[in-house]
Amino acid sequence: MGSLSSSMWIASQALDADQGALDATSNNIANQNTPGYSREIPVLTEADPTVEGNVTYGNGVVLQQIQSVRDQVLQLQIADQNQQQGSAQAQYNALQQVQSLFSDPTQGIGADFTAFFNSISQLSTDPSDMADRQSVLTAAQNLVGDFHSTEQNLDSIQSGLNQSVGQTVSQINTLTAQIAQLNVQVGQMEKLGQDPGTLGDQETELIQQLSQLTNVNQIQTENGLTLTTGSGTPLVVAGQSFALQTTSGASGVTDIASQGQDITGSLQGGQLGGTLQIRDTVIPGLLGQLDNLASQFATSFNAAQASGYDLNGNAGQALFSDTSGAGAASNLTVALSDPSLIAASSDGTAGSDGNVSNLLAVQNQALPSGESPLDTYAGFVSLTGNLTSQANAEVTASTSSLTQLNNQLGSVSGVNLDEETTNLMNYQRAYEAAARIVTTVDELTQSVLDMGSGVTAAP
């Protein structure tokens, strides 16, 4: 049987539920611009009915839960794109610096090669001219100087990257420590079937930030998430985070270790992976090629020098010294300071330019590496250009893919003000109506109390 008190109770339940719903709406509006926030919806259900004979009485509404609207699959895809974008962006930033070393065709090693051989060609028109001979030495100095500076610039880009490796690792450690804290709470709530709400949002947001830095595998377990690097090194397990350590490696590079084990080579993806790729693969590769070029060029030129005679009729001495393989680009020096020692002569007379053709031949002859000096240098230009434009294309691709994924996620989890305003009005009206029921029932109760007292209720 229905009763006034049950109506009153239903109305007060409704007021509670509507208040809760208004809270959710208010929280949504408040967090409209909070990064990582997922909108919350009040889950309203009917209360269990009371059955009396043939009549089933509804018992009002229950606010069961305030639920965050999430999409785990999208979150995982976004994390994956984040690590790709982080990696591509880090590579692109570093490669832009690298390619700038090779970007001016009228300067640098390539132009120096040409200027050097031009000075020798000039010498052939007057082999005994000291000014022309001095120009050859000057051009050789310029060439060697640009080998040095290119090598040094690559080194300094590399050490800049090395520094950023250290910084990134400490960012990763901060993030994993924060995630581990949240992970315990979120895991417990989920275990109890509660919605982790904003704690879950915070954890997800931190994981997204972590993905920017390195590739992260997420495994859902009973006790919350387990996070590992792409190759399986644990980062967060339940409430515990495993900090990565940095150690100074052999040649001053920062190595990364986890629990005493070096994992530098296995880290991929994210800002850290991209930085390591450039620091440990691209730049050492370029430096090696630069060393080869310097060494092979200097060796062939020295051989051409040896086949001729200098201005004094002596056999040609080596123009370049310290030409041996590794480090050649930074060690190479011009050994001669006396311009008369350029071996232009083929027969020992001062006026002969017979050996110039041998000296000039080095310009177009293939070095042992397979290409002429200038072609080898042009190879650097196209290599760095290709790497940079590839990284740029990856940045563009992952950015547009991220935009799309974020749009998808936003369409699920984003706060729409119009929607919230509409909800606000709905709950407001519902609250007003429930309050009206309370007033009405109150009046009715008054009437009941007044029954038999001779006082009639107000008409």
Add this chain to the structure above:
Amino acid sequence: MRVNPNFTPDILNDLWTSQAEEQTDIEELATGRRVNVPSDDPSAAAADVQNQALQSENDQYLQNTTNLEGVLQTADSTLSSVVTALNQAISLGTQGANGGLSSSQQQAIAQQVEAIQSQVVQSANVSYQGSYIFGGTVTQTPPYALDSAQPDGVTYSGNSGTNTVEIAEGQNMQVNLPGSQIFQGSGGDVMGSLQQLITALQSGNSTSIGTATTQVSNALSYLSQQRVFYGSAVSQLTANQSFLQQEQVSLQAQDNSLVGVDMATAATDLAQAQTAQSAALAAIAQVIPQSLLNYIK
């Protein structure tokens, strides 16, 4: 259907894209180059390295050509003065062979020919910018010295070396003839015949004076043949110069098509990027104030 209510990242992205395009277009227009860093077009950038090298080499070939012109012209005009001197010697010889001359007159003619001889030696010792040009590759000492003990009346301290200079890609040009070939060649010995004429004049034997004069005239025609080498070398250089200048123009044209920007396209692109940007800005201005709240009183 629910859509992403937060369109700010999208709009900002559009703005950034159109701004970046604007910047690229402006840079292209300002520099006149489509390829400003290797990543703009890696293969064109690499080809540009080659092209710049070719242009620079071409400049050097032009420089070589100019340098050589001076020395070759000096050689040519020097030989021209030797021709004049030899012609004088021939007319003196013809005069000396005339039977009606007294011995002292012949001695006087002999002295004139001796003067010619030393003038020819002087010519053979001509130098250009400190280098003797008729000594083969021995350029630091004068190649000829008068030496009456020698049958030719001179000693040659040069050699028979020749030099070649690259004056265009793969094109090497011989740039000198050794003095021994010009003045003491097998086809006509300038030095020897002059000495022979002097000796004949001194001896007063008209027959041998006549023979010697014929020798000088042979030597003259041989020298003229040798002189053709310098004449044609100079004209080869002139031709080469215009070839190189043309080559320079075509290399620059190649460079322009490699890395140069098409101004019309870049300007159009810039206008398009600007339009895109103002459209994006207009969209933001339109959309952001829109909300249900505007309509609730």
